Amino acid sequence: MRRDEGTLHSAIGTLSTNRMVKRRPSPVDSKAGPLTDGPTARALLAWYDRHRRTLPWRAKPGDIPDPYRVWLSEIMLQQTTVTAVKPYFEKFLTLFPDVFALAAAPTEAVMSAWAGLGYYSRARNLHACAKAIVEVHGGIFPETPDALRALPGIGEYTSAAIASIAFNRVATVVDGNVERVISRLYAIEEPLPGSKPQIKALTTALVPEDRPGDFAQAMMDLGATLCSPKSPSCILCPFSGSCAAQKRGDAEIFPRKTPKKEGQLRRGAAFVLLREDGAILVRTRPDKGLLGGMTEVPGTEWSASFKAKDVTTLAPIEAEWTKLRGHVRHVFTHFPLELTIYAARCSKRKSAPQGARFVSLDALDQEALPSVMKKAITFALENFPQ
Numbered sequence: 001m002r003r004d005e006g007t008l009h010s011a012i013g014t015l016s017t018n019r020m021v022k023r024r025p026s027p028v029d030s031k032a033g034p035l036t037d038g039p040t041a042r043a044l045l046a047w048y049d050r051h052r053r054t055l056p057w058r059a060k061p062g063d064i065p066d067p068y069r070v071w072l073s074e075i076m077l078q079q080t081t082v083t084a085v086k087p088y089f090e091k092f093l094t095l096f097p098d099v100f101a102l103a104a105a106p107t108e109a110v111m112s113a114w115a116g117l118g119y120y121s122r123a124r125n126l127h128a129c130a131k132a133i134v135e136v137h138g139g140i141f142p143e144t145p146d147a148l149r150a151l152p153g154i155g156e157y158t159s160a161a162i163a164s165i166a167f168n169r170v171a172t173v174v175d176g177n178v179e180r181v182i183s184r185l186y187a188i189e190e191p192l193p194g195s196k197p198q199i200k201a202l203t204t205a206l207v208p209e210d211r212p213g214d215f216a217q218a219m220m221d222l223g224a225t226l227c228s229p230k231s232p233s234c235i236l237c238p239f240s241g242s243c244a245a246q247k248r249g250d251a252e253i254f255p256r257k258t259p260k261k262e263g264q265l266r267r268g269a270a271f272v273l274l275r276e277d278g279a280i281l282v283r284t285r286p287d288k289g290l291l292g293g294m295t296e297v298p299g300t301e302w303s304a305s306f307k308a309k310d311v312t313t314l315a316p317i318e319a320e321w322t323k324l325r326g327h328v329r330h331v332f333t334h335f336p337l338e339l340t341i342y343a344a345r346c347s348k349r350k351s352a353p354q355g356a357r358f359v360s361l362d363a364l365d366q367e368a369l370p371s372v373m374k375k376a377i378t379f380a381l382e383n384f385p386q
């Protein structure tokens with residue numbers, strides 16, 4: 001069911017990003033009528049009204065959610081924790097207070113603000129999506145899951161989350177927290193990912209028509225607080241007594257999971273060249289592919305068959321390269337990486353080879369440096385003899 005203030009709601013949200021306009025009735029005062037899906041949704045929402053988390057992107061009770069904040073947070077929260085996202089969310093709101101500001105920003109500024117949050121294709125899609133919302137939709141977020149899904153970087157989950165949370169549309173929002181809660185509520189024996197359709201269907205059956213957005217957030221909050229992966233606090237849970245896994249006494253084993261194969265270890269080398277005036281040689285990775293468009297120190301390919309022999313022939317310039325003891329390790333989603341670090345110094349008269357540039361160490365925080373490169377540079381600075 002759609003609330004009838006939709007278009008105005010959207011416009012207000014888009015045009016005054018930081019303001020929460022009090023229009024939606026608070027849950028306590030709601031005249032929206034009884035919940036339609038029985039005691040389970042009702043119990044969860046009653047719990048949510050008392051224990052909801054305060055989050056920087058979440059509208060206060062009775063306030064209309066801001067679609068820009070909802071969208072930004074949902075993109076940032078993909079594969080990332082609430083704690084990690086909070087400072088980035090605040091930074092983005094300061095630098096790009098609304099979708100118009102984000103759409104008009106240079107790509108490098110967006111990538112730089114995102115640096116450290118990982119999964120960099122999300123930042124590129126975020127920027128492309130902001131442009132599409134401004135250019136195609138006049139700066140107003142579309143409200144239906146289908147229209148949202150047509151935008152860059154918005155898939156099935158995110159479109160449902162935005163439609164539900166920002167526009168109170170009935171949609172089924174299933175993230176990792178919801179998967180855990182539903183798997184436990186119904187003691188689903190089939191392991192993930194095979195159980196996803198069943199989890200989605202069971203979640204859909206629970207969504208109440210009058211507060212779908214609050215229901216989605218309540219499920220997320222329950223999964224993030226009481227129904228934690230280890231040691232769930234069943235005694236405090238609004239589903240206590242109606243949860244199959246709780247009755248069995250083995251909630252921790254759900255959701256069942258198919259064992260994951262760890263990706264094969266890849267190796268490579270990175271070259272940290274320090275100029276005597278306190279600058280470091282960096283370059284920009286190609287736009288497409290892993291860490292696309294991000295800043296890196298020059299290095300080799302990363303592969304399972306990488307051999308460290310004669311690696312300095314691949315260095316960006318001729319210099320007295322020192323192979324540092326130890327390695328830098330980093331785990332990407334689909335493979336672990338082990339980097340051997342070579343370090344060298346050069347005179348301040350040295351100019352950068354083609355495709356690279358020297359950047360002052362003091363200005364590195366303005367570069368879109370991914371975590372693995374921060375680790376490589378820190379490792380070199382700590383281990384390269386003066």
Ligand code: SF4
Pocket residue numbers: 181184185226227228232233234235237238239240241243244245246251
């Ligand atoms: S009763 Fe326990 S296992 Fe079941 S949903 Fe609540 S916290 Fe999770």
